[in-house]
Amino acid sequence: MKTLYEKLLDAHTVRRIDDDTVLLYVDFHVMNEYTSPQAFAGLHEAGRSVRDPGRHLAIVDHVSPTRAIASLDEVEDAGGRLQIETLAENCARHEIELIDLFDPRQGIEHVVVPDLGLAWPGTTILCGDSHTTTYGAFGALAYGIGTSEIEHILATQTVEHSVLKPMRITLTGAPGAGVTAKDMVMAVIARIGANGAAGHAVEWDGPAVAALGMEGRMTLCNMIVEAGARVAVIAPDGMALAHLGGRPHAPTGDAWDALAAHATTLRTDEGAVFAREVEIDVAAIAPLVTWGTSPDQAAPIFATVPDPRGDADRRALDYMDLVPGMPLHTIQIDRAFIGSCTNARIEDLRAAAQILRGRRVADGVTAICVPGSKAVRAQAEAEGLDAIFREAGFEWRGSGCSMCLAMNDDVAATGERLASSTNRNFEGRQGRGARTHLMSPAMVAAAAVTGHLTDVRKL
Amino acid sequence: MTPFTVHTGIAASMPAPNVDTDVIMPKQFLKRIDRAGLAEGAFHDLRQDPGFVLNREPWSDASILICGENFGCGSSREYAVWGLMQWGIRVIVAPSIAGIFFGNCEKNGLLAITLPPDDVAALATLAADPATVEFEVDLPAQAIRHARGETSFDIPQARKTLLMEGKDHVARTLEHENDIAAYEAARLQPAPRLSSRIA
Numbered sequence: 291m292k293t294l295y296e297k298l299l300d301a302h303t304v305r306r307i308d309d310d311t312v313l314l315y316v317d318f319h320v321m322n323e324y325t326s327p328q329a330f331a332g333l334h335e336a337g338r339s340v341r342d343p344g345r346h347l348a349i350v351d352h353v354s355p356t357r358a359i360a361s362l363d364e365v366e367d368a369g370g371r372l373q374i375e376t377l378a379e380n381c382a383r384h385e386i387e388l389i390d391l392f393d394p395r396q397g398i399e400h401v402v403v404p405d406l407g408l409a410w411p412g413t414t415i416l417c418g419d420s421h422t423t424t425y426g427a428f429g430a431l432a433y434g435i436g437t438s439e440i441e442h443i444l445a446t447q448t449v450e451h452s453v454l455k456p457m458r459i460t461l462t463g464a465p466g467a468g469v470t471a472k473d474m475v476m477a478v479i480a481r482i483g484a485n486g487a488a489g490h491a492v493e494w495d496g497p498a499v500a501a502l503g504m505e506g507r508m509t510l511c512n513m514i515v516e517a518g519a520r521v522a523v524i525a526p527d528g529m530a531l532a533h534l535g536g537r538p539h540a541p542t543g544d545a546w547d548a549l550a551a552h553a554t555t556l557r558t559d560e561g562a563v564f565a566r567e568v569e570i571d572v573a574a575i576a577p578l579v580t581w582g583t584s585p586d587q588a589a590p591i592f593a594t595v596p597d598p599r600g601d602a603d604r605r606a607l608d609y610m611d612l613v614p615g616m617p618l619h620t621i622q623i624d625r626a627f628i629g630s631c632t633n634a635r636i637e638d639l640r641a642a643a644q645i646l647r648g649r650r651v652a653d654g655v656t657a658i659c660v661p662g663s664k665a666v667r668a669q670a671e672a673e674g675l676d677a678i679f680r681e682a683g684f685e686w687r688g689s690g691c692s693m694c695l696a697m698n699d700d701v702a703a704t705g706e707r708l709a710s711s712t713n714r715n716f717e718g719r720q721g722r723g724a725r726t727h728l729m730s731p732a733m734v735a736a737a738a739v740t741g742h743l744t745d746v747r748k749l
Numbered sequence: 750m751t752p753f754t755v756h757t758g759i760a761a762s763m764p765a766p767n768v769d770t771d772v773i774m775p776k777q778f779l780k781r782i783d784r785a786g787l788a789e790g791a792f793h794d795l796r797q798d799p800g801f802v803l804n805r806e807p808w809s810d811a812s813i814l815i816c817g818e819n820f821g822c823g824s825s826r827e828y829a830v831w832g833l834m835q836w837g838i839r840v841i842v843a844p845s846i847a848g849i850f851f852g853n854c855e856k857n858g859l860l861a862i863t864l865p866p867d868d869v870a871a872l873a874t875l876a877a878d879p880a881t882v883e884f885e886v887d888l889p890a891q892a893i894r895h896a897r898g899e900t901s902f903d904i905p906q907a908r909k910t911l912l913m914e915g916k917d918h919v920a921r922t923l924e925h926e927n928d929i930a931a932y933e934a935a936r937l938q939p940a941p942r943l944s945s946r947i948a
Contacts, residue, residue, distance in 0.1 A: 369780025
C-alpha cells in the first residue's frame with residue numbers, strides 16, 4: 291500500500307544513499323536567469339559537461355521588465371541584464387533550449403511549462419525556484435531546489451532527495467460564491483501554520499479538489515509551499531490529461547496512449563498510510579486576506595485585525611502599521627497587483643475582469659496586471675479582458691515575476707500598502723518597507739475599485 | 750566546499766519564527782552571476798536597526814545562530830546561504846529549518862542543526878548572556894559544548910560524512926555513474942524531451 295508520492299519516488303530512485311536520502315532521477319529540469327549562473331560557473335570550473343541537454347529548459351522571468359522593450363539594451367538594470375545575457379551564453383554553449391525575453395512563449399516559468407505541455411503525469415520536474423510544486427497538479431513529483439542542486443542536475447541528471455513524510459489534505463464540501471482555490475490554500479496555511487507541512491509531501495484530495503479546474507489545482511500545489519511543504523501532488527484525472535493533450539510538447543500517438551495508461555496508475559493505494567491528515571470543509575471558508583508578514587497570518591475578510599499572540603505577531607502588526615480590533619475591510623491600499631505564478635493564469639484574469647467590468651480603480655490607487663505569460667496575455671486579449679482592465683484603470687503589462695518579488699523595476703515604495711494576488715507577504719518582499727496583503731485575484735480587483743480591502747461577495 | 754569538523758565561536762540568539770530568505774538576503778543583492786560580495790546583503794534590512802543583535806557586542810562577531818522555528822523559509826535563493834557564510838556564520842541551530850534552505854546549507858558546508866524546542870531555548874538563553882556566548886560545535890562527536898555542559902544532536906550519516914569530508918557532492922554522485930546509466934537504460938515511464946529547438 292503506497293501513497294502517490296511514494297510511488298513517484300520509487301519509480302525515480304536510482305539508488306538509496308542512506309535511510310533518509312535517495313538519489314532521484316530528474317526527468318525534466320527548468321532554469322531561470324537568477325538562480326542558474328553560479329551553477330553553470332561551478333560546472334565549468336570543474337570541467338564537467340551537461341549530461342543530457344534535452345532534459346532542460348531555460349526561461350527568463352524573474353528580472354523581466356514588464357514594459358514593452360525592443361532590445362536587451364533597454365533593460366535598465368545592469369545586473370539583471372547580465373543575468374539574461376549569461377543565461378543565453380550558457381544555453382548556447384550547452385545546446386539547452388532557451389525562452390528569452392523576446393520569445394513569444396516567454397512568461398513565468400511555472401505558467402509556461404504546463405502551457406507548453408511539459409508537465410507530464412508521473413515525471414520528476416525540478417527547478418531552482420520554490421514554487422516548482424505547481425506541476426504537482428498534473429501528478430508530477432516536482433519541487434524547488436538551490437543553485438548547488440542545479441549544478442548537480444546539469445552534471446548528473448539526478449538530485450539527492452531527502453525522503454519526505456506523506457501528508458494528505460482533503461478538501462470537502464462546495465465553496466460559496468467568491469471563494470477560490472487561493473482562498474482554500476490560504477485557509478489551509480492559516481490553519482496549519484507556515485511550518486505546518488514542513489518535511490512533508492502533500493497530496494491534495496477530496497471532492498472540492500476534483501471540482502477545481504487545472505488553474506485552481508495549480509494554485510493549490512503552488513502555494514502550499516508557504517506551509518513548508520516540499521512537494522505537492524494531485525492524482526492526475528481525465529481533466530489533467532485533457533489539459534495536457536494537444537499542447538506543443540505533449541506526446542502523441544502511441545506515446546500518448548502510454549502516458550495515459552501510466553497516469554491511471556498514479557494514485558494512492560486504498561489503505562496507504564499518511565503521516566498526517568488534514569481535512570477542511572470549503573463550504574465554511576470565506577475569502578481571506580493576510581494581515582501580517584507571514585502567509586499564515588490570515589483571516590476572513592469580515593474579521594478584525596487580531597490581538598497579537600506573541601512577539602512575532604506584535605512585530606508583524608508594527609511592520610504592517612495595523613491596530614488590533616480594526617476591521618480588515620477598512621484597511622486602505624495604495625497599490626493593487628494581479629500577477630505571479632500563483633495567480634496570473636487565464637482563469638485568474640477572468641475572475642478579476644468580472645469584478646472590474648464597468649468599474650473604476652479608486653482614486654489614489656495604482657493598479658497593474660501582469661499576465662503569467664505572453665500566451666496568457668494574448669488569450670486574455672482575444673477575450674477582450676485587456677480592455678476591461680484598461681478601462682477600469684489597470685496598467686496592462688508584459689509577463690514576468692514582476693512585483694511578486696520585485697526583482698525587476700516593478701517595486702513598491704516604503705510604506706506603501708498593496709492588495710496582491712501573490713504568495714508571500716514577507717517584510718520587504720515587494721519593496722523595502724512595503725506592506726503586502728495577500729488575497730485572490732478577484733479580491734485584489736475588489737480592493738482596487740473600492741480603495742480598501744473589500745469582501746468581493748458584496749460587489 | 751570547506752570541511753566542517755569542530756568550530757568554536759560566539760553564538761547569537763535570533764528567536765523570531767519564520768525568518769525568510771527575503772529577510773536573510775534581500776532582492777537587490779540577487780543580481781549577480783557569481784557568489785561574491787554577499788556579506789553586505791546578509792540581514793541587510795534588519796541591520797539598519799542599531800539594536801539588532803548582530804550589530805551589538807559581542808554578537809557582531811557571531812558565527813553561530815540560535816534561531817526560531819522554520820528558519821530560512823520562502824525563496825530557494827542560495828544567495829542567502831552564501832551571504833551568511835561570507836558574513837562569517839558557520840552553524841545554525843533551530844527547532845526547524847526550511848527544506849530548501851537546509852539543503853543549501855549542507856551543499857555549502859554550513860552546519861544546520863535541528864533540536865527540540867526546549868534544547869534550542871536553553872541554548873538561546875546562554876547565547877543571550879555575554880558571559881556564556883562561546884560555544885564549541887563538534888560535528889564528529891555530534892555535540893554542542895557550552896558553559897552549562899553539552900547538548901547532543903542527530904545528523905544522518907551521509908550528511909555528516911559529506912560535511913566532514915567537504916567533498917564536492919557532484920563528484921560523490923559521479924562515483925555512481927553506472928547506476929545512473931543503468932537507470933536510464935531500464936526506465937519505462939514516459940517523460941518529455943527537448944531534442945532540438947522548437948521551430
